[in-house]
Amino acid sequence: MATVMQKIKEIEDEAKLAKLRRELLAPPSKGGGGAGEGFDVTESGDARIGLVGFPSVGKSTLLNKLTGTFSEVASYEFTTLTCIPGVIMYRGARIQVLFSAQTIYFVKGLLKIPEILQIVWIHNADIHLRYDATADDLIDVIEGSRIYMPCIYVINKIDQITLEELETLDKLPHYCPVSAHLEWNLDGLLEKIWEYLNLTRIYTKPKGMNPDYNDPVILSSKKRTVEEFCNHIHKDMVKQFKYALVWGSSVKHKPQRVGKEHELEDEDVVQIIKKV
Structure with missing residues (x-):
């Protein structure tokens, strides 16, 4: 019985998370209320990239070093409370950088198709899977609002790890090791950004x-x-x-x-x- 109740609670938590995510992504209504606080930054430059990550991993320092844009740096979480734009000048291109303080959530666990349909309020549907799809794949198709973008995993603070650990990380795809504080390999990061933008x-x-x-x-x-x-x-x-x-x-x-x-x-x- 405890296992069944625990499973019900997990589904309810997942439904609440999905609802909050839709409210966050939905545009504000024309009536008095909106879907929640957000930000709007005027697009500028030749290309646009986003800088996101967990709190206290050196995002502000990296933004400061790459763009010269000031963002408060501190050792405690959530120092930056809004979206800060900056510009990288590289190879004649103006690349706008958006640094968001939004928290990234990772949902663990496996959900079955009926549970996913319940979350998005679909009670009667025929589902045909033509490959080994994940729960995220199914949700993407149902909502039809997901756009996948190229991503670079910037591993910061490599001055605090051993050479053996760095060699292990070097096997990761889409990866760039840096030390924002010591300005290690920032040129390599800019080169990889240019490569992924494909301008x-x-x-x-x-x-x-x-x-x-x-x-x-x-x-x-x-x-x-x-x-x-x-x-x-x-x-x-x-x-x-x-x-x-x-x-x-x-x-x-x-x-x-x-x-x-x-x-x-x-x-x-x-x-x-x-x-x-």
Whole structure:
């Protein structure tokens, strides 16, 4: 009997957690009340990354070292009580960093499908699993609001562990060891952030002038056509577009005349020729 009651309590706790999570993620209603306190930071820069983690693991120190943005540092938990934005300047790109004080929760235990459906208030459904799905996989499909992003596990305070422990950690995927306080391997972290963002730098070349290598146009690797390049400079440039001259690894000749559908590569140089 005790085991059954314990199981019921676990399901109730899971349901409460799911409800609180939905309230936290839900947008505020137009009526008087909202779904809870949150934050809104204006998006800026060429890319955006988030810095999250457990209390007192050195997030504030890391933010201070990477961006020069001040965030109070102390040895007690929850020193930072809001979302603090900062900017990393790296390889000509402005990377916005959002440091959130939100606590991360990890739910342990295995739930059966009927229990999961009860949590999300579904009482009648046909479920077909075509692979060995986890409880999180099922919840993601039901709610349809999850977006998975690339993640880097930053292992801080490596100055406090042995070389043998560091070699063990080195076997982890998506991992970067640092010491924010001593500024160890921060360059390696920036390199890995750049790798995971997968950005493309395109240099502009005005007619009759040398390329501008100091202020590249930053494009996503998924949207790096000449048309996207034009839209980043000015929304009306495509209307005046005739063709482009490109120097770099995306073309065989230097320069080569291309259309707006041409896909650019990192560190290409582009000159736009407009209609007369």
